[in-house]
Amino acid sequence: MQILAIVGAQWGDEGKGKITDLLGEKCDFVVRYQGGNNAGHTIIVGDKKIILHLIPSGILHPNTVSLIGHGVVFDPVAFKAELNEIEGLGVKVSPKNLKISENCTVITSYNKILDGQRESSSKTKIGTTGRGIGPAYEDKIGRRAIKVKDLLNKEVLEQKLRENLVEKESLFKNLYHCDYPSVEEEVERLYSLGQEIKPLMANTFGLLDTAIANNKKILFEGAQGVLLDIDYGSYPFVTSSNTSSGGIYNGAGLPGGRLNDVLGITKAYCTRVGAGPFPTELHDELGEHIQKKGGEFGATTGRVRRCGWLDIPLLKYSAKCANITSFALTKLDVLSDIETLKVCISYEYEGKTLDMAYPGLDLSKVKPVYKDLKPFHDDFIDNKVSPELKEFLDLIESETGIKIGILAYGPERSEIIFRQDFF
Ligand code: IMP
Numbered sequence: 001m002q003i004l005a006i007v008g009a010q011w012g013d014e015g016k017g018k019i020t021d022l023l024g025e026k027c028d029f030v031v032r033y034q035g036g037n038n039a040g041h042t043i044i045v046g047d048k049k050i051i052l053h054l055i056p057s058g059i060l061h062p063n064t065v066s067l068i069g070h071g072v073v074f075d076p077v078a079f080k081a082e083l084n085e086i087e088g089l090g091v092k093v094s095p096k097n098l099k100i101s102e103n104c105t106v107i108t109s110y111n112k113i114l115d116g117q118r119e120s121s122s123k124t125k126i127g128t129t130g131r132g133i134g135p136a137y138e139d140k141i142g143r144r145a146i147k148v149k150d151l152l153n154k155e156v157l158e159q160k161l162r163e164n165l166v167e168k169e170s171l172f173k174n175l176y177h178c179d180y181p182s183v184e185e186e187v188e189r190l191y192s193l194g195q196e197i198k199p200l201m202a203n204t205f206g207l208l209d210t211a212i213a214n215n216k217k218i219l220f221e222g223a224q225g226v227l228l229d230i231d232y233g234s235y236p237f238v239t240s241s242n243t244s245s246g247g248i249y250n251g252a253g254l255p256g257g258r259l260n261d262v263l264g265i266t267k268a269y270c271t272r273v274g275a276g277p278f279p280t281e282l283h284d285e286l287g288e289h290i291q292k293k294g295g296e297f298g299a300t301t302g303r304v305r306r307c308g309w310l311d312i313p314l315l316k317y318s319a320k321c322a323n324i325t326s327f328a329l330t331k332l333d334v335l336s337d338i339e340t341l342k343v344c345i346s347y348e349y350e351g352k353t354l355d356m357a358y359p360g361l362d363l364s365k366v367k368p369v370y371k372d373l374k375p376f377h378d379d380f381i382d383n384k385v386s387p388e389l390k391e392f393l394d395l396i397e398s399e400t401g402i403k404i405g406i407l408a409y410g411p412e413r414s415e416i417i418f419r420q421d422f423f
Contacts, residue, residue, distance in 0.1 A: 003218045003257050004422060005245045008225025009264035009318040011272040012243075013298070013305060015330035015408055016265045017041030020057040020221045022413060023263075026423040028216040029065050030058025031208070032223065033251035034241035036073040036107060036136070037082070038129040039223035040299025044411045048089055051299050054079055056221050059091060059098060067204045070103035071241065071251015073136040074148055076193035078107075099202035102149035106190065108161070109181050110168050111135035117176040126237055127274025129300050137240035139164065148201060151194025158187045205253045212257035217423055220248045220259075226318035234363050237276025244322040261422065263405065264324035266315055267331045268392075271305040273298045277363035280308035280344045294334040309370065311344045312399045317357035319402055326420055328406035329396070332378070332389070333415070341375045343395060344368040371395070380409045383417045 004023065008014045021043045024030040037053035043060065044050075052059070054075070056066035068074065079100075087093060111132030118135075119128055128134060139145040144164050150156050161183045172180045181189075211218060224243040227233050232244055241247060245262050248254055269290055272278045282290070287307045290296070296305035318324065335341065347354040347366035354366065373395065376388035385393070385407070393404055405420030 002215055003212070003220075003254070003260050005220040005222065005248055005259050005262045007222035007245055007262060007264055007322045007324070008243065009266040009315055009322070009324060009327065010225045010270055011227045012224040013040075013271055013273065014225060014265040014267050015328075016222065017043045017052065017057055018408065018411065018413065018416075019263070019265055019328050019330075019406060020219065021060060022416065023422050024056075024058040024064055024219055024221075025061045026217065027058065027064055027219045029067055029208070029211055029218045030056040031067040031069055031204075031218065031220050031252050032056045032072050033069040033220055034071045034243060034247040035223035035239060036131060036133050037075050037078040038131045038133045038239060038300060041223075042299045042411070045413070050086060050089060050091075052086070053082055053300060055082055055086065055098065058219070058221075059086065059093060062092060062097065064097065066098045067207065067252070068100045068104060069204055069252030070101040071247060072101070072104050073107050073133055073140070073241075074100065074104040075107035075131065076151065076190060076197060078131070080193060080196065095199045098200055099204055099207065100148060100197065100200045101204040102147065102201045104148045105136055105140040106146040106148060106151065107132040107136040108146060108164070108190070109186055110165060111139065113172065113178060113180055114168065117178055121176065124236065125275050127276075127303075131300075134240040146190070148197070151190050152198060154187060154191050157191060158183060161186055205255070208253050209255040212255060218257070220245075220252065222247070226264075226322050227314060229321065232321040232359055234276050235360070237274065246322075259323075261325045262323050263326055263328055263422070264319055264322060264402070265328045265330060266310075268310060268329055268335045269331070270308045270311050271296050273301070273303050273305045278306055278308055279314075279347065279363055279366050279368045280311045281306050282308045286338065286340070289338070290334055294331055309342045309344055309368075310396070311368070312396070313344065313347050313355055313357050315396070316355070316400050319400055320356070324402060326403050326405035327396070327400070328408060329393070329404050330408040332407055333380070333409040336376055336378045338375055341373040341392065342370040343373060343392070345371045345399060378409075380415070380417070
């Protein structure tokens, strides 16, 4: 295989980091195409825990080139901090192995302030990560964004920031009554970061074009999950980018190529961080048990993740939205040894049975229908799967019509069973 996409098939935090890391090792390029430092990809290497937010997971492999495509919203301040952190852990970063599209939208201080003020004052709280993601994408769609290449030109930067602040200043002063940096301060901060980042800036689209023409192995690394997609997700409780595989075409480019496989990562249960409907959410001790055993705290914000049963109508839907060709099922160890095991196989909604969600379906109004399964008690020694676990896997495969190519049962790189070859 030459080109693989990895997408989250749920609300993010499915364990994409570990799988991207393992498969990224075999690739020439690992490419981010959407989102920003709202992501948190946790990778455990020996006794080191590395959390990547903005930098693609390929950075941990010396022979892999990591690209940040133009669909990513790029916070230079957060980037610098992350770079320092991973370099401190011994990761080597240079213009040879990390390239940032000149055309990424920059997240400014104004975007971050707006995100925070809206979250604290609005009635409908989305529970954002507070990283300025939504306001930065608004600037992009509103055709007033600062682009990474603008960081190199003080005059352009100042003129764009000044224009950009006209409306925002009115919000900061009159609506939110909050402090904000002057244009001069912001220009100085961004310009000096631009000088540091300059060697990493590149035409990433051109690099992908050449790479595909030369049959290079490419992995597109999705952040968040399909259910947080701005178009397919549980709107308005979503992020502001196209997290599904469709985002690849707009946010990085696939010139002359095609996706050979789309690997959808799903936990063996569901989690959600932030607000929004969650049909199979567990509000009891079992939910708490899964949360504790699974270490379900956000890698970016540290918030507790809500936990619930696996939801087939949503999984099927994600698979269709992102054109998923196989699944990686993660965190099986967390469900091992629990006393009851349920899977939601359909919804009751307005007097009908629904076996799959659809865009705009009000998930707060559906009633999950569960199938009880025999609990499994697997220790995964010698990669063996018990008959009870096999029944769980078979149910997922038969309900979704998609093969499970990978089973993951712990955070270590070795805690994984490959049932399919990738690359
Ligand atoms: P934003 O992306 O910061 O605007 O947040 C919008 C919604 O997406 C909130 O519910 C966040 O909790 C959620 N979100 C954003 N990034 C992630 C992620 O990497 N994992 C899980 N949820 C996320």
